Structures are given as structure tokens and as C-alpha cells.
Amino acid sequence: MTSSVDLSARIPNNVDLAGDAKLRRALEAWQPAFLRWWEERGPEGLQRDEIYLRTAIAVDREGWAHYDYVKMPDYRWGIFLAPPEPERAIAFGDPAGRPAWQTVPGELRATLRRLIVTQGDTEPASVEQQRRLGARAPSLYDLRNLLQVNVEEARHLWAMVYLLFSHFGRDGREEAEALLERQSGEADHPRILGAFNRPIATWLDFFCFATFTDRDGKYQLASLAESGFDPLSRTCRFMLTEEAHHLSVGETGIRRIVARTAELMKRDPNEDARAQGGIDLPLLQRFVNHWFSESLDLFGAPDSSNAATYFATGLKGRYQESKPGVYPEHALLEGGYEVEKPGAGGAIEREAVPSRRATNAMLQDAYVRECEKSLANWNQALARAGIAFTLRLPSPRFNRKIGPFAGLAFRPDGTPARDTRETASHLPSAADGEYLASLQDSPVLERGQCASWIGAPTHKINDQPLDFEYVRFA
Ligand code: BYC
Numbered sequence: 001m002t003s004s005v006d007l008s009a010r011i012p013n014n015v016d017l018a019g020d021a022k023l024r025r026a027l028e029a030w031q032p033a034f035l036r037w038w039e040e041r042g043p044e045g046l047q048r049d050e051i052y053l054r055t056a057i058a059v060d061r062e063g064w065a066h067y068d069y070v071k072m073p074d075y076r077w078g079i080f081l082a083p084p085e086p087e088r089a090i091a092f093g094d095p096a097g098r099p100a101w102q103t104v105p106g107e108l109r110a111t112l113r114r115l116i117v118t119q120g121d122t123e124p125a126s127v128e129q130q131r132r133l134g135a136r137a138p139s140l141y142d143l144r145n146l147l148q149v150n151v152e153e154a155r156h157l158w159a160m161v162y163l164l165f166s167h168f169g170r171d172g173r174e175e176a177e178a179l180l181e182r183q184s185g186e187a188d189h190p191r192i193l194g195a196f197n198r199p200i201a202t203w204l205d206f207f208c209f210a211t212f213t214d215r216d217g218k219y220q221l222a223s224l225a226e227s228g229f230d231p232l233s234r235t236c237r238f239m240l241t242e243e244a245h246h247l248s249v250g251e252t253g254i255r256r257i258v259a260r261t262a263e264l265m266k267r268d269p270n271e272d273a274r275a276q277g278g279i280d281l282p283l284l285q286r287f288v289n290h291w292f293s294e295s296l297d298l299f300g301a302p303d304s305s306n307a308a309t310y311f312a313t314g315l316k317g318r319y320q321e322s323k324p325g326v327y328p329e330h331a332l333l334e335g336g337y338e339v340e341k342p343g344a345g346g347a348i349e350r351e352a353v354p355s356r357r358a359t360n361a362m363l364q365d366a367y368v369r370e371c372e373k374s375l376a377n378w379n380q381a382l383a384r385a386g387i388a389f390t391l392r393l394p395s396p397r398f399n400r401k402i403g404p405f406a407g408l409a410f411r412p413d414g415t416p417a418r419d420t421r422e423t424a425s426h427l428p429s430a431a432d433g434e435y436l437a438s439l440q441d442s443p444v445l446e447r448g449q450c451a452s453w454i455g456a457p458t459h460k461i462n463d464q465p466l467d468f469e470y471v472r473f474a
């Protein structure tokens with residue numbers, strides 16, 4: 001196995017598909033269904049245009065980001081695994097210290113398949129959720145970033161489908177087909193996890209999703225990258241290299257909105273951003289409330305027997321489990337981890353959950369700490385502009401559908417709300433959506449131009465000038 005990628009193959013790969021005729025044929029048989037899915041449920045109205053995209057041509061540092069114009073249906077979706085770590089040992093749980101598995105241990109088959117399917121399901125879901133945003137793009141630059149994220153999420157689907165085909169036989173094939181059949185937001189065939197059925201109707205939704213939901217992706221992938229099942233670990237490690245860009249699209253997108261809003265507020269006698277055609281900060285806060293709480297639900301319950309099983313069996317570790325110096329030990333057989341639960345009369349109780357059962361909570365807490373950094377970045381832009389407003393992450397009790405606070409009414413500050421109507425007042429309203437849609441009623445597609453509700457881009461793509469022709473329309 002090398003790090004070089006066979007690009008001439010119908011399915012580009014570094015897993016020697018050419019040497020495994022059966023697997024190659026199975027994947028080639030799935031490919032037309034994938035392409036049909038992409039044409040029907042991928043980015044709307046942009047399939048004939050040439051997009052300035054990065055494609056992996058090798059998995060090493062130089063090779064994985066190669067930029068060129070490509071029509072999206074011709075994108076080199078493929079199968080790329082991070083290079084193998086020689087003599088890799090399982091880092092945690094009961095099998096700690098044993099050699100990582102190259103094949104699926106029989107007794108873990110069903111559990112592992114479910115983890116892979118759950119992960120795989122989110123990838124096409126996000127493409128479906130975002131398919132109409134092109135018609136509202138604030139700039140060519142942003143349009144290109146959106147489409148980059150979309151093709152990479154579609155490649156993440158390939159990453160999981162490869163595992164299903166190569167390790168799960170007929171069940172795997174059926175699951176791979178089902179991944180193209182479930183559909184985001186469809187009542188009868190919804191995607192598996194909640195956040196992936198919510199509409200991403202506006203660019204504010206998209207930037208919040210890329211900040212908060214893609215960051216859940218980062219943490220889930222990082223914990224699966226610790227897996228004792230080596231092919232899963234290696235495919236997740238490569239996916240993580242792509243994820244960093246998605247997070248940066250989200251965080252810089254919101255930062256640009258915040259900077260623009262601050263500018264408009266300064267211009268207005270009443271510091272009213274909306275009067276100047278911008279996005280006001282309370283509206284932005286409601287979108288943060290929505291996407292952060294939806295994303296917390298993706299971590300599962302803080303006390304979870306499933307999570308304990310994943311850890312005990314070596315399938316899913318903690319964040320950076322194998323990084324030296326992060327954790328004192330890797331068995332988690334002792335001690336507990338404090339989580340909150342609701343007590344009588346709106347009181348909050350703290351309870352120590354046995355460590356292995358609390359790994360969802362540990363991952364979620366690490367995630368929240370990282371989200372705080374995005375908020376600090378946005379607030380810095382406000383402070384620099386002299387605006388006295390602080391954006392905040394809502395309390396993890398707010399607006400939950402999973403875990404001990406599911407269905408209870410809490411305010412974003414963590415105090416009990418009167419009822420769920422009060423909770424709803426802190427979430428995006430229909431009027432918020434209509435206002436954003438009115439700002440984004442047509443795309444801004446002239447080179448170097450940008451919609452008036454968002455600041456100019458601040459980060460270059462492959463060192464190109466900001467007025468670069470990121471999309472060449474057919
Ligand atoms: N919605 O023990 P529990 C990404 C179910 S994002 C619906 O609390 P567990 C991306 C659960 O299945 C990363 N159902 O949780 C981002 C269980 O059902 P059963 C996606 C839910 O099992 C942006 C029950 O409730 N990756 O990549 O530890 C763009 C109790 O479960 C939900 C993964 O999720 C929910 N939110 O599950 C593109 C990694 N939460 O057993 C892509 C794979 C829980 O009672 N999945 N349930 O029937 C996992 O690691 C785990 O399954 C979960 C937590 C993290 C989902």
C-alpha cells in the first residue's frame with residue numbers, strides 16, 4: 001500500500017482497488033446510483049458549470065489539495081485512506097494493547113456496521129440540506145466554498161460505503177443502497193440523526209451548520225479515528241484533513257457577517273443593523289441557539305450504555321485518545337464523570353456517571369470548549385468595532401431533544417423557562433427566515449462582489465486573489 005492515488009481508475013483510490021476485482025465491481029455497480037443521486041439531490045442548477053475545486057491526488061501533505069476547474073459530476077470522488085501506522089495497537093478499552101483489527105471481529109459486526117451507517121448517513125444528508133443555497137450565494141467565493149464542502153461530504157459518503165462493501169458483504173451492500181434512499185427532511189424516509197433533517201434554507205443556517213454541526217463531525221470522526229478497526233481509523237483520519245476547511249468556512253462566514261453588522265450599526269443613528277439592510281445580532285444569536293442545540297443532540301445521551309459498549313470493545317475512543325499525554329489511562333474502569341440532570345422544581349442535580357458510560361458527555365464537553373473559541377472570535381470582532389453586544393452559546397439544557405433535558409423548557413441562560421413557547425422565542429422564527437430570504441433573494445455572481453449583509457472574504461483560496469473567477473458559468 002502506498003500513499004499514491006490511482007487517478008486513472010474509474011474510482012480513484014489508494015486502496016489498490018485494481019487488485020480486488022470483486023470489490024471494484026461492487027463499487028462500480030453502486031457508482032451510477034451515486035451519480036444519479038448527486039444529479040438529483042446535489043447542488044441545484046450548478047452541475048454544468050466549472051468550479052475551482054481542490055481534489056486529492058495523493059494523501060500526503062503536498063498531494064491532497066490539488067486545485068483546478070472541474071464540473072461537479074466529473075469530480076474525482078474516490079477512496080483515500082491515511083497511510084497505515086505500522087504495528088498499530090488498540091489504544092483503549094478491553095482490547096487495549098492488542099494489534100488493531102484489519103478485519104471486522106465477528107462479535108462486533110452489527111455494532112460497527114451501525115456506527116459506520118450512522119456516520120455515512122450524515123454526509124449525503126448535508127448535501128441534500130444545502131442543495132438550494134447556490135441561488136442565494138453572497139459571492140462567487142462563497143459559492144465555491146459551499147460546493148467544495150458539498151463534493152467533500154459526498155466523498156465522505158464514498159469513504160463509508162467503501163467500508164460497507166469491503167467488510168460487510170451483502171448487508172453492507174444493502175446499507176449502501178439505503179444511504180441513497182433515505183432523504184433529509186422526508187417524513188417517510190428521514191435521515192437518521194435529527195440535525196440532518198432540519199432545513200438549511202439560508203446562508204446564515206449554512207455558516208452556523210458548518211461551525212457547529214461540522215464540528216460535531218470533527219469530534220465524531222476523531223473518536224472513530226481512534227477505533228481498533230484500522231480501516232475505519234484510517235479513513236476517518238483522512239476525512240479529518242478535509243473537515244478543517246468546513247469549520248473555517250463556517251467560522252469565517254459568521255465573522256464576516258458580524259463585522260459587516262458592526263459596520264452597519266455604527267452607520268445607523270440607532271445602531272440598527274436592519275435599518276441598514278444588515279443582519280441584526282439578536283437574530284444571529286437565535287440561529288446560534290438553534291444550530292448549537294441541534295448539534296449537541298448529535299452526541300447522544302450523556303449517560304449511555306451504547307457509548308460504554310463502543311469504548312469497552314475498542315470501537316470508539318475519546319477525543320485524542322491515543323495522543324501521548326492527553327489521558328492518564330485508557331481503561332476507564334474506575335471513577336465517574338459528572339453530568340447534569342434535572343431535579344425537582346427546576347433544580348439542577350449533578351451526578352457522577354461511571355466513566356465508560358459517560359464518553360458521549362466527555363466528547364460533548366470537549367466540543368463545547370472548542371465552540372467557545374468560535375464565539376470568542378466573533379465577539380472579538382464586535383469588541384474591536386466598539387459594539388456592546390456579546391454572542392453566547394446557549395446552555396446545554398436549552399432546546400434539547402436528546403438526553404435528560406429532552407423536551408424540558410429552559411432558557412438559553414440555563415434557567416427554567418415558563419413553557420416551550422418561551423423557549424421558542426429564542427429560536428429562529430418564520431419572520432427571521434423571511435427576512436433573511438429577502439436579503440438573499442438573488443445570488444451575487446460578479447467577480448470580486450459581495451452581498452451587502454456580509455463582509456468581504458478574509459481568507460484566500462490557494463493564494464488566489466479575492467476577485468478570482470471561482471466559478472465559470474456554462
Ligand atoms: N437523533 O446511547 P445513546 C458529520 C439514538 S456529524 C436520533 O444516547 P449513542 C457531519 C441512538 O441511536 C457526525 N437518534 O447514543 C457533519 C440510540 O438508539 P437505540 C456524525 C439518536 O448510541 C456535517 C438511542 O438514541 N457521526 O459527520 O451513543 C456535515 C440512545 O442512544 C440521536 C456520528 O454520529 C439523535 N441525535 O449514539 C456532514 C458517529 N442520538 O440504540 C457530516 C456515529 C442518539 O436506543 N454515531 N440517538 O435504538 C455514533 O457514534 C453514535 O451512534 C451517536 C450517539 C453519536 C449518534
Ligand code: FE
Nearest residue numbers: 123153156217
Ligand atoms: Fe463529512
Ligand code: FE
Nearest residue numbers: 214217243246
Ligand atoms: Fe464536513
